[in-house]
Amino acid sequence: MTQDEMKKAVGQAAVDMIRSRLEKDMIIGVGTGSTANCFIDALASCRDLFAGAVASSEATAERLRQVGIEVFDLNSAGSLAFYIDGADEFDGALNLIKGGGAALTREKIVAAASKEFICIVDQSKRVDVLGRFPLPIEVIPMARSYVARQLAALDGQPVYREGCITDNGNIILDVHHLEILDPKAFERFINNIVGVVTNGLFANRPADVVLMSTPAGVEEIRART
Numbered sequence: 199m200t201q202d203e204m205k206k207a208v209g210q211a212a213v214d215m216i217r218s219r220l221e222k223d224m225i226i227g228v229g230t231g232s233t234a235n236c237f238i239d240a241l242a243s244c245r246d247l248f249a250g251a252v253a254s255s256e257a258t259a260e261r262l263r264q265v266g267i268e269v270f271d272l273n274s275a276g277s278l279a280f281y282i283d284g285a286d287e288f289d290g291a292l293n294l295i296k297g298g299g300a301a302l303t304r305e306k307i308v309a310a311a312s313k314e315f316i317c318i319v320d321q322s323k324r325v326d327v328l329g330r331f332p333l334p335i336e337v338i339p340m341a342r343s344y345v346a347r348q349l350a351a352l353d354g355q356p357v358y359r360e361g362c363i364t365d366n367g368n369i370i371l372d373v374h375h376l377e378i379l380d381p382k383a384f385e386r387f388i389n390n391i392v393g394v395v396t397n398g399l400f401a402n403r404p405a406d407v408v409l410m411s412t413p414a415g416v417e418e419i420r421a422r423t
């Protein structure tokens with residue numbers, strides 16, 4: 199089974215998980231990336247069962263509209279029933295690293311506004327300790343050098359993502375060579391650096407459930423207690 203086939207399978211599994219819980223007036227949150235795109239494609243078959251979606255990026259909004267799903271502004275949508283999105287890494291507590299596609303800030307906002315976060319990944323995203331994937335940080339452009347110096351002092355190696363401007367008009371620094379042993383504290387610490395908009399750790403709002411695609415099928419993973 200190829201990675202693309204695993205992404206399609208987990209996109210379909212997420213639709214299977216929520217289909218019977220959709221309601222006519224319900225608005226759901228939809229994430230960004232290649233796995234989220236597979237979810238959107240599978241969701242199209244249910245478009246008459248719910249009102250529409252809030253998108254975590256301009257790219258997702260466009261894809262939702264293409265398959266006939268109405269896109270709502272979060273400010274007029276209220277609380278969302280579900281948020282379905284991919285991730286770049288997840289650990290046993292369902293903490294995530296996200297933002298490989300530069301959509302982390304809007305993703306974090308939509309996740310925060312959602313009652314249940316269903317994360318969809320293939321098995322390559324599972325790690326014991328977060329940090330193998332460089333941690334994306336969205337930064338106000340004028341603060342780029344200042345924030346990079348603060349991050350370097352943490353023993354991380356910040357790398358400017360050349361040519362990437364987020365949907366919010368900001369830049370991304372990817373921090374390499376981290377071993378994130380306390381994701382909740384690290385998320386808060388990075389967010390306290392002046393000039394940081396947000397970082398790609400989802401630890402203070404982790405996923406509620408991870409659907410992980412493997413060649414043998416899709417596993418449902420809940421956090422270890």
Ligand SMILES: O=C[C@H](O)[C@H](O)[C@H](O)COP(=O)(O)O
Pocket residue numbers: 229230231232233234283284285286295296297298299300301302305
């Ligand atoms: O900014 C992008 C998002 O956080 C994505 O959810 C993440 O990068 C995973 O993307 P993919 O499903 O393409 O691996």
